[in-house]
Amino acid sequence: MSQAVVKVSTLVSYLKSKIDQDNYLQRILVSGEISNFVHHRSGHWYFTLKDEASRLSCVMFSSSASRSKYYPKDGDKVILQANTSVFESSGQLQLYVTGIKLDGIGDLHIQFELLKKKLFEEGYFDENHKLEIPKYPMRIGLITGKNTAAREDVVSTLARRWPIADLVEINTLVQGEAASAQIIQAIGKMEKEEVDVLLLVRGGGSIEDLWAFNDEALAKCIYHCTIPIITGVGHEIDTTIVDYVSDLRAPTPTGACEIATPDQEDVKQNLALLKQALIKQCRSDVEFERAQVNRFKNMTWFISPGTLVDQRKMKLDYISNRLQIVSYSSQKKRIELEQVSQNFKSLVSKKLHQVGLEVQTKAQFINQNVMQRFDRENKKLGSMIHLLDAYSPLNVLKRGYSITSNSKGICTSVKQVQVGDELTVRLTDGELITKVNRKESRHGN
Amino acid sequence: MATKKTFEQSMERLNIIVDLLEKNEQPLDETIKLFEEGLGLVQECDKQLKGFEKKIDELASKKVEE
Amino acid sequence: MATKKTFEQSMERLNIIVDLLEKNEQPLDETIKLFEEGLGLVQECDKQLKGFEKKIDELASKKVEE
Amino acid sequence: MATKKTFEQSMERLNIIVDLLEKNEQPLDETIKLFEEGLGLVQECDKQLKGFEKKIDELASKKVEE
Amino acid sequence: MATKKTFEQSMERLNIIVDLLEKNEQPLDETIKLFEEGLGLVQECDKQLKGFEKKIDELASKKVEE
Amino acid sequence: MATKKTFEQSMERLNIIVDLLEKNEQPLDETIKLFEEGLGLVQECDKQLKGFEKKIDELASKKVEE
Amino acid sequence: MATKKTFEQSMERLNIIVDLLEKNEQPLDETIKLFEEGLGLVQECDKQLKGFEKKIDELASKKVEE
Numbered sequence: 001m002s003q004a005v006v007k008v009s010t011l012v013s014y015l016k017s018k019i020d021q022d023n024y025l026q027r028i029l030v031s032g033e034i035s036n037f038v039h040h041r042s043g044h045w046y047f048t049l050k051d052e053a054s055r056l057s058c059v060m061f062s063s064s065a066s067r068s069k070y071y072p073k074d075g076d077k078v079i080l081q082a083n084t085s086v087f088e089s090s091g092q093l094q095l096y097v098t099g100i101k102l103d104g105i106g107d108l109h110i111q112f113e114l115l116k117k118k119l120f121e122e123g124y125f126d127e128n129h130k131l132e133i134p135k136y137p138m139r140i141g142l143i144t145g146k147n148t149a150a151r152e153d154v155v156s157t158l159a160r161r162w163p164i165a166d167l168v169e170i171n172t173l174v175q176g177e178a179a180s181a182q183i184i185q186a187i188g189k190m191e192k193e194e195v196d197v198l199l200l201v202r203g204g205g206s207i208e209d210l211w212a213f214n215d216e217a218l219a220k221c222i223y224h225c226t227i228p229i230i231t232g233v234g235h236e237i238d239t240t241i242v243d244y245v246s247d248l249r250a251p252t253p254t255g256a257c258e259i260a261t262p263d264q265e266d267v268k269q270n271l272a273l274l275k276q277a278l279i280k281q282c283r284s285d286v287e288f289e290r291a292q293v294n295r296f297k298n299m300t301w302f303i304s305p306g307t308l309v310d311q312r313k314m315k316l317d318y319i320s321n322r323l324q325i326v327s328y329s330s331q332k333k334r335i336e337l338e339q340v341s342q343n344f345k346s347l348v349s350k351k352l353h354q355v356g357l358e359v360q361t362k363a364q365f366i367n368q369n370v371m372q373r374f375d376r377e378n379k380k381l382g383s384m385i386h387l388l389d390a391y392s393p394l395n396v397l398k399r400g401y402s403i404t405s406n407s408k409g410i411c412t413s414v415k416q417v418q419v420g421d422e423l424t425v426r427l428t429d430g431e432l433i434t435k436v437n438r439k440e441s442r443h444g445n
Numbered sequence: 446m447a448t449k450k451t452f453e454q455s456m457e458r459l460n461i462i463v464d465l466l467e468k469n470e471q472p473l474d475e476t477i478k479l480f481e482e483g484l485g486l487v488q489e490c491d492k493q494l495k496g497f498e499k500k501i502d503e504l505a506s507k508k509v510e511e
Numbered sequence: 512m513a514t515k516k517t518f519e520q521s522m523e524r525l526n527i528i529v530d531l532l533e534k535n536e537q538p539l540d541e542t543i544k545l546f547e548e549g550l551g552l553v554q555e556c557d558k559q560l561k562g563f564e565k566k567i568d569e570l571a572s573k574k575v576e577e
Numbered sequence: 578m579a580t581k582k583t584f585e586q587s588m589e590r591l592n593i594i595v596d597l598l599e600k601n602e603q604p605l606d607e608t609i610k611l612f613e614e615g616l617g618l619v620q621e622c623d624k625q626l627k628g629f630e631k632k633i634d635e636l637a638s639k640k641v642e643e
Numbered sequence: 644m645a646t647k648k649t650f651e652q653s654m655e656r657l658n659i660i661v662d663l664l665e666k667n668e669q670p671l672d673e674t675i676k677l678f679e680e681g682l683g684l685v686q687e688c689d690k691q692l693k694g695f696e697k698k699i700d701e702l703a704s705k706k707v708e709e
Numbered sequence: 710m711a712t713k714k715t716f717e718q719s720m721e722r723l724n725i726i727v728d729l730l731e732k733n734e735q736p737l738d739e740t741i742k743l744f745e746e747g748l749g750l751v752q753e754c755d756k757q758l759k760g761f762e763k764k765i766d767e768l769a770s771k772k773v774e775e
Numbered sequence: 776m777a778t779k780k781t782f783e784q785s786m787e788r789l790n791i792i793v794d795l796l797e798k799n800e801q802p803l804d805e806t807i808k809l810f811e812e813g814l815g816l817v818q819e820c821d822k823q824l825k826g827f828e829k830k831i832d833e834l835a836s837k838k839v840e841e
Contacts, residue, residue: 136453164452164493267456268494274459275487279571281466282480286563289473289518293556296525301532301546302553305633308542309626311535315588316626320619322595324703326612329601330695333650337692340657341685347664348678348765355671355716356758362723363751369730370744370831374824377737377782381820384789388813391796393806403803410804472519477563484570539584543629550636605650605695616702670717675761682768737782741827748834 008091016086019093025084029237030095031103032056034076047072049080049095058082060097069206070101077103079237099235101206108207112214115241119216124223130247131228134196136262139166141195141227143186146171150203150232150253157254162261168193174202179212184221191227197260198227200242201253204235213240222246232256397428414439452493455486462486518559521552528552584625587618594618650691653684660684716757719750726750782823785816792816 006014019025032049039045043062048055058080060068072078081099086092119125140158144151151171158167170189172182183200190198200222202213212218213233219241222229231242232250243249250256300307397403403426404411411417417436425432462483465471471479516524528549531537537545582590594615597603603611648656660681663669669677714722726747729735735743780788792813795801801809 134453136451136456138452164496264494267490270456271459271487271490271494274463275484277463278459278466278480278483278487279567281463281469282476282567285466285469285473285476286560286567289522289556290560290564292522293553293560296522296529296549296553297557299529301529302550302637305546305637306630308532308535308546308633309630312539312584312588312622313626316619316622319588319591319595323591323598323612323615323619325595325598326608326615326699327696329598329608330605330692330699332601333605333654333688334692336654337657337685337688340654340661341681344657344661344664344678344681345765345769347661347667348674351664351667351671351674352758352761352765355720356755358720359723359751359754359758362720362727363748365727366730366744366747366751367835369727369733370740373730373733373737373740374828374831377786377824380786381817381824384786384793384813384820385817387793388789388796388810388817391793391799392810393796393803394810403807405804410802410807412803472517473559473563474517474519477566480567481570539625539629543632546633547636605691609695609698612699613702616705670715671757671761672715672717675764678765679768737823737827741830744831745834 009088012086012088012091015091016088019084019086022084027081027083027098030056030080030082032078032080034072034078035074037072037074045072045097047074049078056095057087057092058095058097060100064098068100069209072100079103081235081237099204099237101237108211108214112207112241115214115216115219116244119219119241119245124219125244129223131226133228133230133248133260136267137162137165137196137260139168139193139195140260141190141193141198142167142169142201143172143183143190143198144169144201144253145174145203148174148203150174150201153252153254154199154201154232154257157257158261161258161263163264165196165261168195173212175205175209175212177212180215180218183212184218187221187225187227187229191225195227198225198229199232199253199256199260200229200246201232201250201256202234203253204238210234210238210240213242215241218242219245230256230260394428397426402427414441452490455490459483459486459490516552516555518556521556521559525549525552525556582618582621584622587622587625591615591618591622648684648687650688650695653688653691657681657684657688714750714753716754719754719757723747723750723754780816780819782820785820785823789813789816789820 030049032051032055035048035050035055037045037047043065045058045060045065047058047060049058050056070078078100079102080095080097082095082097085094085096087094123129140162142151142154144154151169155167158165168190170186172186173179174183187198187200202210204210210233213231222231222242222245228247230248230250231240231246232253232255233240233243234252236251239249248259250259296302405424405426406417406421408416411423417423417439419436419439421436423434423436425434462479465479466476466483469476528545531545532542532549535542594611597611598608598615601608660677663677664674726743729743730740730747792809795809796806796813799806
């Protein structure tokens, strides 16, 4: 065995600390039957709680026992409120009881269940009928017993949590036969007081003690009450009819006050948060808009509005330049004009030249023609002269012939001549003037 | 204005205002108005909360009388 | 004129004006008018916003004083 | 005449004139008249633009002063 | 006579003259007359063009001065 | 006589003369007469042409002077 | 008698005379008369031709002088 050996006290101490630290084992409710009940002279109660299978030893110290309305006896079936721990001296597991009450169904329990069933069936517990509890009540009604711990709990809780609210208090009996009637009356007064919320509280007790809160009339009064009512009757384990019919049930009077009120610190914090949210949200909204405005402010148009004109200026310059085309127009016209002018001048001089040539040609032709004509006529005349010369009758004279003529003409016969006649004899180079001396006729002729 | 409202109405209104501002759907003018109103409500509520000390004294005395 | 507009109306109009100026299709006279109006609105919005900013600062700082 | 025209009308007329001059189909007298008119319109437009710029500068400087 | 004609009318007449001269059907006297007329028209057109150019220069320089 | 003729009439006459001379059918006297007439016409035409040329030169140079 | 004849008439007569002389059928005195007439015609024609030539020269030279 290599394991460490511990002392029993160490083990017990360890066990005790384990159990004490377990929250599930603290303030638990346990049911069972009492046996071996001892009321010690110190005021502490010692007993055993058992059921069919198990048993546990219990102690209820005098501080708790003295407050208990119930006095236990062996054989009673009870419900305990207790913390679990180990009693070190005996090493025994023990319940340290803080509250005790009778369990089991007695007469009152039967009545309670019947009334609960009846009211439930009649709709008095209907959730839809329950009024809403105001979040920030400024006028809180409190109905409770005078000088009770429950009242003190409520008042101190209110002072701590929500001192702003006005407390309207009506003290009533909270136990006994007259209690429920007083409470009904108090609720009526509270309605007149116009409180925002009404607390109906009472400390813990036996079912008999709390019986006033199981009253049918009170339940109906609470049901019809126009003010939201929070009940805090008894401790956690105690449930009464008013708890079912009220608008909200708290486990304790303190709990009722806590439900009815906000914690002022929470509210202050909440308020601060809301304020921060307000400022933040508003700032971011304004900042967003500021960005928008700055965007506009920084737009080209507003910083250098000249850009609005630039485009138009360029257009104007462009068109103004294009207007200068007008000089091109005159240039073109000038070119056209010069072309026409040159054209017609050259046409005229061409014409003059052409006509001059024609005249010259004609003049030349006339000259030539006329010259040729002369030539021709000259030649013709020349040939005539030649022919005339060739056929000239005077040619025979060269050969020695002569022509004799008298005054009557050429003499071809002697008969034409008389002696004594004067005759002209023509020779090739002149004439002889002769006189006929005699005549001789030739025979044969 | 806010003084006539109950604390609860003021708080409710404040929450609505913060919601509206968070949604940010209202025009800027409205935002400013809401902001102003909200801040007024905060101050009003704050004032009420701070006024409790005086009141607790009154309460204490009242209790004694009963 | 612009003073009677809410901030949002002014901003909306500014958007329209800036769009128109960007397109630059309106006649010159119109451009001048738009520019003038736009400038006025920018100033107006700026003024309003500054007012708001101041107011927020004042209101927010008021908390500290109290 | 031209002073009663808006900038855009003048520019439109200028475009027509330039087109006519480019086509160069009108008689010479007409060309001169068109050129003269065009020149007048250019001066008019220039004047308007300068006026616009001046006005804008005034408005912008006014803005700065505020 | 020619002075009352527009540049274009003169040019038209000049073109007709050139056409006539090209057809070469008219007598020489007529040719001379056409030449004389044509020359007159050319001078007239030249004068008009010079006037036109001068006027354009004047108008253009006037623009610059302003 | 020929001076009263237009250039074209002279030319026409000259053509007739040339034709007549070409046919060569007229008596010599006639030829001489035609020759004489033709020569006269040539001189006349020549004179006219010279006159025209001179006139054209004058007109053309006149243009330059202007 | 012959002077009154044209050059052509003279030449024709000369032809007839030459023909007659060639045939030589007429009596001598007739022949001589014909011959003498022919001589006369020749002189006449020659004279005429010379006259014409002179005239042509004159006209031609006249043209040159001018």
